[in-house]
Amino acid sequence: MELxxxxxxxxxxxxxxxxxxxxxxxxxxxxxxxxVRQLEDELGVPLLDRIGHRSQLTAAGEIVxxxxxxxxxxxxxxxxxxxxxxxxxxxxxxxxxxxxxASTLFAPxxxxxxxxxxxxxxxxxxxxxxxLEEMVLEGELELAGSLLPAKAGFDGQPVRxxxxxxxxxRLHPLAREERIGIGQLSGSPFILFEGGxxxxxxxxxxxxxxxxxxxxxxxxxxxxxxxxxVAAGMGVAFLPETIARQRATPxxxxxxxxxxxxxxxxxxxxxxxxxLSHAARAWLDLTRETYGDAGSLA
Numbered sequence: 096m097e098l099x100x101x102x103x104x105x106x107x108x109x110x111x112x113x114x115x116x117x118x119x120x121x122x123x124x125x126x127x128x129x130x131v132r133q134l135e136d137e138l139g140v141p142l143l144d145r146i147g148h149r150s151q152l153t154a155a156g157e158i159v160x161x162x163x164x165x166x167x168x169x170x171x172x173x174x175x176x177x178x179x180x181x182x183x184x185x186x187x188x189x190x191x192x193x194x195x196x197a198s199t200l201f202a203p204x205x206x207x208x209x210x211x212x213x214x215x216x217x218x219x220x221x222x223x224x225x226x227l228e229e230m231v232l233e234g235e236l237e238l239a240g241s242l243l244p245a246k247a248g249f250d251g252q253p254v255r256x257x258x259x260x261x262x263x264x265r266l267h268p269l270a271r272e273e274r275i276g277i278g279q280l281s282g283s284p285f286i287l288f289e290g291g292x293x294x295x296x297x298x299x300x301x302x303x304x305x306x307x308x309x310x311x312x313x314x315x316x317x318x319x320x321x322x323x324x325v326a327a328g329m330g331v332a333f334l335p336e337t338i339a340r341q342r343a344t345p346x347x348x349x350x351x352x353x354x355x356x357x358x359x360x361x362x363x364x365x366x367x368x369x370x371l372s373h374a375a376r377a378w379l380d381l382t383r384e385t386y387g388d389a390g391s392l393a
Contacts, residue, residue, distance in 0.1 A: 096137060098170055101163040103130035104142060108160050112150060134159075168234020175237070175372035187216040188374040191227035191239035194316055195292060196361055199338055200255055201240070204381055211381075215374045223291025223316075231366050237375045242293040243360040251362040252379050254386050259352040259359055260339040262325045262332040270348035277354045278305035284312035284330030286321050294359065298333055301357050318342055335359040 106116035107127065117124045135142050142156035152160060171189070192201055205217065220227070220236060227239035232248060245251040261280065263270045269279060277298070287295050287309075302309050312330040315321050319342060321332045326346035334342070336359075339349055363382060365371060371379075 096134070098167065100130045100134040100137075101166060103127050104134055105160065105163050105167065107131060107143070107150060108152060108156075164233045171234050171237075172370045175370060175375075186214065186372060186374045187218055188372070188378055189218050189220075189235065189237045190378065191220040191222060191230055191236040193224045193227060193240050193292065194221060195288065195294060195318070196255070196335060196338060196359075197221070197240065199341065200361060200386075204378075204385060207385075208378065208381055212374070212377060215377070223289070224293035225291045228364070231364065234366075237369075237372065238363050238365050238378060241362060241364045242297065243362045245362065245364055248367050249364045250367050251364040252383065253360065253362045253388055254382055255335075255337075255359070255361045257335045257337060257359045259333045259354075259357050260336050260349045261352050262322060262334055262339060262343070263348045263350060264325055264328045264331075265346055265348055266328070267331065267348065269350065272350050274351040274353040276305070277301045277352060277357070278307070280331055281305065281307040281309075283310075285309040286313050286315070286324050286330045286332040287311055288321075289314045289316045292316070294333070297357055297359075301354050304356075322347060333357075335361075 103116065103120060103122075103126075106119050107113055110116045110119055113124050113127050113131075117127045120127060131143065138155070138159065140155040141153050142159055143150040144153055175186070208215070208217070220230065222230070224239070224241040227236065228241055228246065228249070230236045231239050240254075241249075241251070243251055243253060261269075261275060267283070269275050281302070285298070287298065299309065313321075313324055315324070318334065318338065321334075322342055322344060324330065325332050326344060333352060343349055363379060365375070
């Protein structure tokens, strides 16, 4: 059994089809199809039910998919350990960062890391925190940015702890308040981030504790666009304090969200008990050197 065929099979499942998997693997669709057929022939069982352009896992396919993820994760760990034999002169860091906060917190670190370790290649992946966590558990990423408290199966190192600010239209009745609770906004439409952003769950949980479900007016992954929607009067949004103050315009008002359990606590997380390469440990050391233990509000 070759890792190449396992990798092709895993990507077909992840991407939902052969064409999308081929793009991720930088291969042709016939090549990917042949690799999956080869794996099925070797194992003697069908792994996918092919229905038109869609493919669905068989019972055997579910078992092979689960085991393949573990094998591929072990392979990445092996490569990382071998890289460590060469110290930090060569190697790679598989790092995932969410769009929210990445430019503010982590962009300045890239130049420092590059200057210190010019032989280390950073392979950066950008997604919402939920998807990044999945990729860490699957072994695709070594480290990822996510919010604390860390979920089961993860270890984490704090990076930044900040309050959230409510971003309100200038004419909103609460725009002049210094601080507000989320319950005071139960009658206002919310503008949230698109699916996969961990901050959404923080806000939805806070609303549930206050006895209401927010009315969502819009979703976006772009901070500037969200602020423009607020300025146009579509609803209210929520951002970490530093990011909100950097991006605010005269058309919106910023008010402290005085609500327990809604602090934005960014961290770097990794799979619990996993081997961390020298490159990963160097990145963690740099974030700790830059931001300390992030144990109190900034």
